[in-house]
Amino acid sequence: xxxxxxxxxxRAFHEAGAAGPAxxxxxxxxxxxxxVAPAQTLAIYQGSVAHAVEKALRDIFPVCAALLGGDxxxxxxxxxxxxxxxxxxxxxxxxxxxxxxxxxxxxxxxVPYLADVASLELAWHRAWTQPDPPTxxxxxxxxxxxxxxxxxxxxxxxPSLQLVASEHPIxxxxxxxxxxxxxxxxLDLGADLPASQLVVWxxxxxxxxxRVDTGLWLLLESIARGEPASALxxxxxxxxxNDVDELLQQDPDDFAPALEAIRSLFExxxxxxxxxxxxxxxxxxxx
Amino acid sequence: MSAxxxxxxxxxxxxxQHYEELLSSRRDVPWxxxxxxxxxxxxxxxxRHLDRARALYPVVFHGVGMSLGSTDPLDGDYVAAIRxxxxxxxxxxxxxxxxxxxxxxxxxxxxxxxxxxxxxxGTVAAHVREVQDRLGQRILxxxxxxxxxxxxxxxxxxxxxxxxxxxxxxxLLLDVSNLHVNARNxxxxxxxxxxxxxxxxxxxxxxxxxxDHGSHLIDAHxxxxxxxxxxxxxxxxGRFPGVPTCIEWDRDVPPFAVLAGERTxxxxxxxxxxxxxxxxxxxxx
Numbered sequence: 160x161x162x163x164x165x166x167x168x169x170r171a172f173h174e175a176g177a178a179g180p181a182x183x184x185x186x187x188x189x190x191x192x193x194x195v196a197p198a199q200t201l202a203i204y205q206g207s208v209a210h211a212v213e214k215a216l217r218d219i220f221p222v223c224a225a226l227l228g229g230d231x232x233x234x235x236x237x238x239x240x241x242x243x244x245x246x247x248x249x250x251x252x253x254x255x256x257x258x259x260x261x262x263x264x265x266x267x268x269x270v271p272y273l274a275d276v277a278s279l280e281l282a283w284h285r286a287w288t289q290p291d292p293p294t295x296x297x298x299x300x301x302x303x304x305x306x307x308x309x310x311x312x313x314x315x316x317x318p319s320l321q322l323v324a325s326e327h328p329i330x331x332x333x334x335x336x337x338x339x340x341x342x343x344x345x346l347d348l349g350a351d352l353p354a355s356q357l358v359v360w361x362x363x364x365x366x367x368x369x370r371v372d373t374g375l376w377l378l379l380e381s382i383a384r385g386e387p388a389s390a391l392x393x394x395x396x397x398x399x400x401n402d403v404d405e406l407l408q409q410d411p412d413d414f415a416p417a418l419e420a421i422r423s424l425f426e427x428x429x430x431x432x433x434x435x436x437x438x439x440x441x442x443x444x445x446x
Numbered sequence: 447m448s449a450x451x452x453x454x455x456x457x458x459x460x461x462x463q464h465y466e467e468l469l470s471s472r473r474d475v476p477w478x479x480x481x482x483x484x485x486x487x488x489x490x491x492x493x494r495h496l497d498r499a500r501a502l503y504p505v506v507f508h509g510v511g512m513s514l515g516s517t518d519p520l521d522g523d524y525v526a527a528i529r530x531x532x533x534x535x536x537x538x539x540x541x542x543x544x545x546x547x548x549x550x551x552x553x554x555x556x557x558x559x560x561x562x563x564x565x566x567x568g569t570v571a572a573h574v575r576e577v578q579d580r581l582g583q584r585i586l587x588x589x590x591x592x593x594x595x596x597x598x599x600x601x602x603x604x605x606x607x608x609x610x611x612x613x614x615x616x617x618l619l620l621d622v623s624n625l626h627v628n629a630r631n632x633x634x635x636x637x638x639x640x641x642x643x644x645x646x647x648x649x650x651x652x653x654x655x656x657x658d659h660g661s662h663l664i665d666a667h668x669x670x671x672x673x674x675x676x677x678x679x680x681x682x683x684g685r686f687p688g689v690p691t692c693i694e695w696d697r698d699v700p701p702f703a704v705l706a707g708e709r710t711x712x713x714x715x716x717x718x719x720x721x722x723x724x725x726x727x728x729x730x731x
Contacts, residue, residue: 160565160598161517161560161561161563161565161566161569162517162549164561164596164598165516165517165546165549165550165558166549166550168549168558169549169550169552169554172554172556172558187597188596188597188598189594189595189596189597190595190596190597191595192593192594192595192631192632192662193631193632193633193661193662194661194662195593195631195661195662197594200593200594200595201594203593203662203664204556204558204593204594207556208554208555208556211554211555211556212555215555244552244553245552245553245554245555246551246552246553247521247553248483248487248511248512248513248521248524248547248548248553248555249483249487249511250483250555251487251488252487253555286490287488287490287491287492288487288488288489288490288491288492289488289489289490290489290490291489291490318489319490361490361491364491364494
């Protein structure tokens with residue numbers, strides 16, 4: 160009996176009002192609360208269940224909430240809860256599917272950059288709770304290992320680092336909505352603002368968003384995909400892209416630009432170590 | 447000395463809005479209650495704040511996600527996460543709500559009420575025992591505010607709580623504000639409630655504000671403790687003097703000074719109750 164009651168109540172909590180099939184079914188099992196009729200007591204929970212998800216989403220996506228306004232964001236939250244019912248206890252995860260949901264909702268068509276702003280906010284939220292990176296190894300030793308066996312190693316990004324790309328100026332939109340920014344009214348989205356290739360990450364207690372150029376972006380994308388270090392070297396020697404072995408036989412000086420870029424990533428804290436590529440036996444250079 | 451003996455007087459629920467005031471140095475707060483759900487699922491900065499809190503204060507855990515009253519199986523991953531966090535932080539105790547949060551695999555992220563019947567007693571007690579086995583310690587269960595009354599209920603809320611505590615061999619967190627809210631909404635005498643629950647199992651209390659909707663009260667944790675709740679708290683402390691108490695405030699969290707003022711008022715009531723109990727004991731001997 161308790162099982163059926165909870166399942167029916169669970170459905171009723173996500174309906175609107177007392178006329179839905181689950182609400183109608185369950186009302187007969189409820190008594191009033193003094194002056195408050197059973198349908199009203201059910202409505203208390205319908206409101207609080209919807210509010211819990213909306214508040215969690217508002218905490219994760221404050222800029223999206225500001226861009227949309229209260230009613231529109233509430234509609235987005237309801238649609239998110241309907242299409243992606245929460246299956247775990249962690250409220251911080253209820254926004255995971257929101258960036259992918261936004262382009263599917265026609266009532267949001269007027270805000271074409273919203274999905275990408277949501278991706279940026281989700282990355283910011285995740286960077287907050289990702290673990291600290293392991294202690295970084297010696298860049299010189301890592302560079303040596305990479306130039307010796309680039310097929311067998313791949314770099315490690317810090318756990319908090321995420322890449323967010325958009326054809327819209329989402330960093331400017333995000334910055335314009337921060338508490339300490341006075342530029343909100345001044346931001347002209349019709350102006351020729353730059354597209355965004357952004358790195359969201361955490362250095363110690365500081366959360367950061369950094370814009371990167373296309374060269375660095377391609378490097379970071381390659382590392383994020385788990386590609387071996389040889390793929391990074393290819394990026395710096397495109398004429399040898401189809402023949403890595405030939406590339407590796409070149410003068411070590413040919414690697415200098417790539418190693419310099421890797422050293423730069425180390426110094427920024429965007430490479431934190433090296434690990435063997437799975438399935439390729441080799442030296443263990445976990446650093 | 448066991449960890450729990452350092453939890454005395456009136457503590458505060460740790461909220462991120464007060465990290466700076468509470469974690470920059472030790473304040474005049476004897477202990478903190480931590481919402482374990484905010485730290486159990488992640489890593490990074492939240493855990494750093496929690497480590498800092500633990501370095502400065504004794505800590506107890508409070509939870510909202512265990513869904514003790516659900517007819518679903520217990521979420522083993524959730525309990526394991528709480529256990530890992532407890533091993534790291536070493537809270538004096540861990541508490542959860544007499545409620546359900548999920549059923550059929552769907553989480554509603556709200557503390558949902560149970561019918562007061564034998565079947566619900568058995569469901570909750572089985573989960574509490576399982577949690578206690580997995581955590582290796584007795585937990586506290588809290589009386590939750592509820593706004594539904596079920597036709598199938600066969601006992602009072604206090605009888606339900608007493609039955610769960612007896613069957614699960616757990617302790618109690620008595621939320622005085624929830625007691626006031628439920629007594630008003632459901633039309634029962636809170637003093638009869640206090641006579642019915644196993645008083646020797648009350649290890650902690652909660653105080654918080656509620657929203658008054660005229661026809662009913664909603665436990666909202668977004669305002670000062672009401673005068674009616676303060677009056678009930680005096681009576682409750684008179685019955686269970688010195689039980690450690692926590693001030694909760696979750697919505698529209700005010701400046702720290704406001705919370706500190708609430709804490710001071712509660713501490714005076716607890717101290718007066720302890721003094722009165724000691725005088726009574728002296729006279730009796």
